[in-house]
Amino acid sequence: MPFHIFNTLSRTVEEFTPQNPPEVTLYSCGPTVYLPQHLGNFRTFLCWDFLKRALKFDGYRVRQVMNITDVGHLTSDEDAGEDKIEKTARAEGKSPLEVANHYTELFLADWDRLNMERPERFSRATEHIAEMIALIEKIIAAGYAYVTKSGVYFDVEKYRGENRFGRLSRQSLDEQHAGNRLEHSPDKHNPHDFALWVLNQPNHILQWPTPWGPGYPGWHIECSAMAMKYLGETIDIHTGGMDHIPIHHENEIAQSESATHKPFVRYFVHSAFLVGKTGAKISKSAGKFPLLSDLPGAGIDPLAFRIFCFSAKYRSELVFSDDGLRAAQGNLDYFREFSRNVPPEAAAPGAETPGWAADYYERFHEALDNDLNTPQALAVALDLVAESYRRKDFGAWPTLIALDAVLGLELSRYRETALGATISADAQKLMDERAEARRSRNFQQADELRKQLETMGYEVKDNRDGGAEYRRRQV
RNA sequence: GGCGGCGUACCCAAGUGGUUAAGGGAGAGGUCUGCAAAACCUCCAUGCAUCGGUUCGAAUCCGAUCGCCGCCUCCA
Missing domain, CATH: 3.40.50.620 (HUPs)
Incomplete structure (x- = not known):
């Protein structure tokens, strides 16, 4: 079309x-x-x-x-x-x-x-x-x-x-x-x-x-x-x-x-x-009006405002609200989380894209061609991610990056920064202590250490096998 | 006074004549988990401001009513 x-x-x-x-x-x-x-x-x-x-x-x-x-x-x-x-x-x-x-x-x-x-x-x-x-x-x-x-x-x-x-x-x-x-x-x-x-x-x-x-x-x-x-x-x-x-x-x-x-x-x-x-x-x-610089203080990334605007058609009035911004921030986090979860082999150059992903690309494209229907396009992009999780197939990563040319969330760059982040020696020490605490089933201490790590800017995700994943939170 | 637009679930928001009214957020339940987090699954509008009309069929077209807003001063 x-x-x-x-x-x-x-x-x-x-x-x-x-x-x-x-x-x-x-x-x-x-x-x-x-x-x-x-x-x-x-x-x-x-x-x-x-x-x-x-x-x-x-x-x-x-x-x-x-x-x-x-x-x-x-x-x-x-x-x-x-x-x-x-x-x-x-x-x-x-x-x-x-x-x-x-x-x-x-x-x-x-x-x-x-x-x-x-x-x-x-x-x-x-x-x-x-x-x-x-x-x-x-x-x-x-x-x-x-x-x-x-x-x-x-x-x-x-x-x-x-x-x-x-x-x-x-x-x-x-x-x-x-x-x-x-x-x-x-x-x-x-x-x-x-x-x-x-x-x-x-x-x-x-x-x-x-x-x-x-x-x-x-x-x-x-x-x-x-x-x-x-x-x-x-x-x-x-x-x-x-x-x-x-x-x-x-x-x-x-x-x-x-x-x-x-x-x-x-x-x-x-x-x-x-x-x-x-x-x-x-x-x-009107005198008082919200500025972009007001958002970070409320925990809203400027790119979340981007998604917020993407979620309504350009010809429709859009109601500005905290709930709306938080919803958009949730979408941004969802895309970013997915970006970090993509394994290296799926992100390698020349990685093969599975056939099922092509349909999402087409639907996204059609939504935009139809009088710039960005909310519909956003729904397609979100569903592409959900479908990847459902299939446990991250092969659609290149497709998502293609859609990001319009979404404008810089997910590829985000992924590189997130995965390249280093962990400080202090944090590493706490992580080791926490692993030991969990091994000895001292969960109270483990939770305490998690809290400390989180205030230091790390996310803690425990695995089923007793291991854990630590990530530096990106800003 | 004139012109224009809008009214879809708790919130935001697609859909503008035809199968079960997208999607997100919030909420509820579940899988997983030491607990979390993340992710996934299920539930969540027999109804689209109200009342009429046209039609085999309407959220979608027409009319009326109610409510909200914009423009006619600069404004995205």
Whole structure:
């Protein structure tokens, strides 16, 4: 079965075909770096990591670009708003650049902890000002934008005349207008027009010279400019959170297509939110939000959060809970335990894979091809391990490693580290003492020694024959 | 007010017209064990918010009702 994915443009699951197979161009909306990225943000980014790995599993070569927004997003759409990065900068007594750099570093560190593949390129908005200006000039030349004192605005009314606006959100402008409670800049020809470039805001710290005067970019133009620069005028897949459908992506399409007269995106893919117990989404503006760095203290490995997200479909809201995280941690431990139990001969290069394992590979593959059904794929992977235990046949190890290319748990590396761990002389002494205690049936002392070893970071597993296995616990 | 989505067991979560409603976690029992741990086995929704309708057949389609949430301001 070829890869299938839900395309927001058609609101149906479609067979996926890239423009130039086997290459796939993928643009993913990234973070604005004025605060730490919370777990809700990472849920979305993980979805795209799963997508990318699934495409590669299918044999595609994926070229992914993700923006890092380090300027421009205002606290409101109107020019009266405050730049979020500048707001943090003022609060922390730093420059906007320092703020952006700091939160970018945090973001990338967490990214790596979740074992997400880095995009082929992270692109920063402030490093692509020239491209944005060039694109805006193109839009003006095409007659879809106009220059005023307060900014360069996109002419939605003109674009709408071609009946192309609102394709994504299925919402007419008049409907949007019905509940609009914002004040509009008097320079706009129409309330729906949005800023491509903001002018005459002297209080804004970051300013760049342009043909229209100094100013800074509007909050949609960077994505169009950078996506087209690195991936071409028509990209295969554009991803983002659900919240981007009605405004951000709608406007991206409008400004891009009015400049190129070509389709901007072939498949729009959107993810649902991570939500709290009440069903309300976890968001930055809510004030309090969970971070990746909160998890280790609760005994949750970052890779367990990876599994947690893998256990729900990208298009379904996922309820964030301690129970859910613990369940995922249990799955991670299960995979890891199995990895350590695989005997060397089954892990040797060229080891033969039993026929029964092929079926699991196929089922895993099919689940992913079916609109990225990661929970089903996870069920297959878990069952592969269970079946191995049932058959007492560890020959499926290479198959599990193949699935791990998408799961992203680095089980092979884990196994090597775990088996290569050395036992300290102190611990070895206790182990010897414990063996002696068990031989003389002094179980009270044996249990005492086990407790000591466990606090030292060793796992103790007694065998039936009176022997025991000691393993250093991996972190 | 407009637009969109959701409601599957104690919790999380697949399934969206057709044999017995995946899987995980929790719980109960069992095998094994000096005890643990690990692993495996068994049990755990005649029912999918409620009520109607369409159909040979519905969790799945249609309608109504109730409840929850998102978007229309920045947000993954």
